[in-house]
Amino acid sequence: MALGDAILACLTERPMTGYELAKTFDSSIGFFWKADHQQIYRELSKLRDRGYIQGREVVQSGKPNKLIYTLTPEGRTALRHWSARPSTPPSIKDDLLVRLHALDSIDIEPIRTDLMDRLEHHRDRHENYERILKKRFPEGTASDVLDLGNLLLLRLGARHEQMVADFCEEALEALSAMNGKSTVVPLDDGKREKG
Amino acid sequence: MALGDAILACLTERPMTGYELAKTFDSSIGFFWKADHQQIYRELSKLRDRGYIQGREVVQSGKPNKLIYTLTPEGRTALRHWSARPSTPPSIKDDLLVRLHALDSIDIEPIRTDLMDRLEHHRDRHENYERILKKRFPEGTASDVLDLGNLLLLRLGARHEQMVADFCEEALEALSAMNGKSTVVPLDDGKREKG
DNA sequence: CCCGTTATTTACCGTAACAGGAAAAAGTCG
DNA sequence: CGACTTTTTCCTGTTACGGTAAATAACGGG
Known part of the structure; x- marks a missing residue:
């Protein structure tokens, strides 16, 4: 569950929608972690199911309604637990x-x-x-x-x-x-x- | 099919058994490419099915018989085709x-x-x-x-x-x-x- | 003699990740 | 009108990763 944790890490900065996250994963954090929007949305559903994030629907006119995801306290502790575990040195794989x-x-x-x-x-x-x-x-x-x-x-x-x-x-x-x-x-x- | 190609690349040096490959992937090439023996054997079957490698069984006493895999001409060209395609710059993912x-x-x-x-x-x-x-x-x-x-x-x-x-x-x-x-x-x- | 290790292959299980194609919906811009 | 943006969802695959476990038979230690 590394992608999920990367998403949690992003959400510590501010609540975001899946769309915004996809863009974030295309620029800032995306410089060293790639994920397309489908992956992001799938991971978001999982995180929501586990209670780590909470979606608030914002009704929009013109555009589809968006779901702004916020870290729950459970999500924060989950991230901190994950962060407290030793990291696994990755391979280069080029x-x-x-x-x-x-x-x-x-x-x-x-x-x-x-x-x-x-x-x-x-x-x-x-x-x-x-x-x-x-x-x-x-x-x-x-x-x-x-x-x-x-x-x-x-x-x-x-x-x-x-x-x-x-x-x-x-x-x-x-x-x-x-x-x-x-x-x-x-x-x-x-x-x-x-x- | 990146792991498969890595195996083909290893076999250009000399024919090897899955067991040797697993050890190779634990030392030399394994410094930047990880794979456990199950992965290797699974990949070897696939490569054999595609005709890229050929196994020669060597009967041993005491130990289980081993399968020495050799690159076929098809395997060589497959590797060269793969190598002729542009590489994808990997993410760091740490x-x-x-x-x-x-x-x-x-x-x-x-x-x-x-x-x-x-x-x-x-x-x-x-x-x-x-x-x-x-x-x-x-x-x-x-x-x-x-x-x-x-x-x-x-x-x-x-x-x-x-x-x-x-x-x-x-x-x-x-x-x-x-x-x-x-x-x-x-x-x-x-x-x-x-x- | 039991136990662990080395050598060698194979079989499952599952999840995570990657790759792509597609479709909704409703607005804006040219 | 068509193309593009915004936003989410669903689909089908393959590749990779991880663990558990079983054959088989020798060799070496306690």
Whole structure:
């Protein structure tokens, strides 16, 4: 029940609707935790069934009525119980790493373009983190505990993206240096398969 | 089908039994990809059904007979097709980050001990990576493509662990500096719940 | 001799997560 | 009119994760 806890964590900031949560999971917390709206709504039903959150229906004209979810005291204690348990160190689980593990049995050209795409991707994210950091924490310090958490989060995100971006760059360089040493002939049998 | 591809990637090195694969997924590739033996065996059956791998039974006395799986040509091309597709940048998905996001609504003491455990954990892994690096690549260079992949892998792993370890350290310092500013009263209602 | 471990595979159970496609409803904007 | 936003819900899958457990037979300790 990790997604559920992530939702509870979001709701500590303020009550939200599923729609808002979906958007939150697309930006702020979504930088390191992905979930689409269907997943969110399903999880919200479960949390409501367990009494961890309470929905208040707000009648709207024009738009569908919305359900604003608030943490119940039970939800708060549940979150705190979960937070008091030791965290499980996650695996990296990046496709790229699996491919690198079998680098001599695959085609380098696609890997190269993939690395370039990833380089751009991680650089973008890094810039994004830095931008938010500069905006929210120009001093680089946090005043209260909530801010501290977010500052640390952003810093970790920034560093992580930087590190992966650097890695992509170095991998590309190393691949260029290794040029021509591949033993694999390029694929051409896949063109007719699966459209 | 990511686990399946990871298995195929392992089998490019040499034919292996499910048992060996399970151990591999516990050490080398398992540093960034977790899977228990049940998962491996289940995935192996699927791969065999699709014709990507072939099992050769080796009769043993004393021990149960083992099934040595070899990549078929179809398996090789399947792996190469998969490797030619763009990789999906994974999310970080660390419980710790979710907790930091709600740092003002949870208890800091458990987070602190958790951070200390994690610090030790990531330091251990970092040392492990460095040890392997020094042993396998004392020069810091790779001679062929296979070695290059593994060198890059190890380097990424080492840096990642180092980064996370540093992060834990800083987070602990920051929490100490923030000492006493927590607004949350410690939990004591959980003692009777769930054992 | 019982017990635990190693080696090796297989069988269940369940839940959680991920991926996608679809449909309501009623407003706004071009 | 059509496209888009807002908001929720339902569907069908697959993949992954987690635990429990059973075969089988050797080997080693107390």
